[in-house]
Amino acid sequence: MSCSLCELKTILHVYDDSDPRWIIIDCMTCLLPMAVWRGTPLHVMEVSSKDYYEMEEALKKTALDLLGTEDFYIDKVQNQIQDHLHWHARPNDWKIPKIEAPIFVSTNDKHEMCLKVFCELFEKFFKSQKLNILGYTPPSEKLSDNFVFHSMGEQQAACEWSTGLIDFFSLLKDDIFIYGTEDVAFIKHTFFNVVNDLIKMMKDDPSIGRINLVDCCEGDEGGLENSPHYKVKFVKDIKICSLYEQTPESPYKITTQFSIWNKAFFLKYLKKSQTPWEFETRGSQEAASDKEYKVLMTYGKHFPVSKKEAFKAGKWENQSSWYNFLPTSLQTEIEKWNRKGKHTIEYIR
Ligand SMILES: [Zn+2]
Numbered sequence: 015m016s017c018s019l020c021e022l023k024t025i026l027h028v029y030d031d032s033d034p035r036w037i038i039i040d041c042m043t044c045l046l047p048m049a050v051w052r053g054t055p056l057h058v059m060e061v062s063s064k065d066y067y068e069m070e071e072a073l074k075k076t077a078l079d080l081l082g083t084e085d086f087y088i089d090k091v092q093n094q095i096q097d098h099l100h101w102h103a104r105p106n107d108w109k110i111p112k113i114e115a116p117i118f119v120s121t122n123d124k125h126e127m128c129l130k131v132f133c134e135l136f137e138k139f140f141k142s143q144k145l146n147i148l149g150y151t152p153p154s155e156k157l158s159d160n161f162v163f164h165s166m167g168e169q170q171a172a173c174e175w176s177t178g179l180i181d182f183f184s185l186l187k188d189d190i191f192i193y194g195t196e197d198v199a200f201i202k203h204t205f206f207n208v209v210n211d212l213i214k215m216m217k218d219d220p221s222i223g224r225i226n227l228v229d230c231c232e233g234d235e236g237g238l239e240n241s242p243h244y245k246v247k248f249v250k251d252i253k254i255c256s257l258y259e260q261t262p263e264s265p266y267k268i269t270t271q272f273s274i275w276n277k278a279f280f281l282k283y284l285k286k287s288q289t290p291w292e293f294e295t296r297g298s299q300e301a302a303s304d305k306e307y308k309v310l311m312t313y314g315k316h317f318p319v320s321k322k323e324a325f326k327a328g329k330w331e332n333q334s335s336w337y338n339f340l341p342t343s344l345q346t347e348i349e350k351w352n353r354k355g356k357h358t359i360e361y362i363r
């Protein structure tokens with residue numbers, strides 16, 4: 015398997031490039047100084063005690079310069095990559111940034127297996143963020159403590175998909191939230207700081223109706239600027255990617271892809287008794303001439319949230335991108351379900 019610390023293809027910020035044995039850069043996830051071993055041999059955990067000591071001193075010096083205080087520690091616990099030496103300098107009160115808006119995913123009774131995959135990968139790539147699940151019958155197995163299941167009542171037909179959501183979101187106190195459907199699989203870490211910057215941008219500017227957080231051109235050649243599906247203009251670069259605004263000619267203003275939503279914009283186009291498909295197509299038609307709200311897209315080499323389409327009409331998709339992230343127990347369950355369970359369910363969504 016390739017190692018992102020051996021390759022170091024994308025570097026957001028370099029603090030110290032002066033010693034050939036290591037480089038001190040911003041960690042892409044935490045946006046904090048991180049020393050990465052780049053001596054010989056390269057992909058190792060064990061280095062000489064001299065190298066070990068001097069790399070630690072160099073990281074301490076960078077942290078002191080940056081933070082202006084000794085109130086930090088060198089964190090030698092490696093989470094995402096276990097076998098290539100790298101350490102973080104973290105302020106003593108540092109925590110994984112909490113996403114500053116509630117996160118919602120909607121599901122239905124037929125998608126219980128799909129939801130399991132979603133939850134497993136949410137745990138992996140969103141860490142301890144809280145997830146609100148909007149469904150009908152509560153899942154048969156106990157959910158993690160950071161997951162809350164909200165029942166919208168009895169299972170409804172797909173043509174009533176929107177009705178329960180309208181009832182739920184109309185009563186929500188928050189004006190800004192993240193929403194998506196459960197038929198996707200997360201495949202890389204989430205940039206919590208970037209998501210929070212975008213949430214703040216929406217709180218400051220009520221004319222932003224939605225910001226798309228994921229790759230909207232999955233599978234399309236040529237990227238967003240040449241997309242046959244979207245018409246956009248460049249707005250600005252943000253830390254890890256660029257922001258674009260959909261122009262009035264763009265036909266896909268409304269989608270169920272993971273996005274930060276302005277509640278008023280969401281409820282303006284979500285009409286009673288719609289399927290998700292009707293919400294996207296009719297909503298987009300109506301939103302085309304919307305002068306009140308704009309829709310922004312994130313696009314670039316990285317995305318605030320990285321996912322692949324994972325499930326469609328009862329079939330798994332892009333399994334090679336996400337299946338290996340699942341624990342063996344869930345893989346076994348999926349294999350069993352592939353042979354038996356799904357054939358008893360008719361998928362219409
Ligand atoms: Zn490596």
Ligand SMILES: [Zn+2]
Pocket residue numbers: 041042043044045046048102
């Ligand atoms: Zn980090």
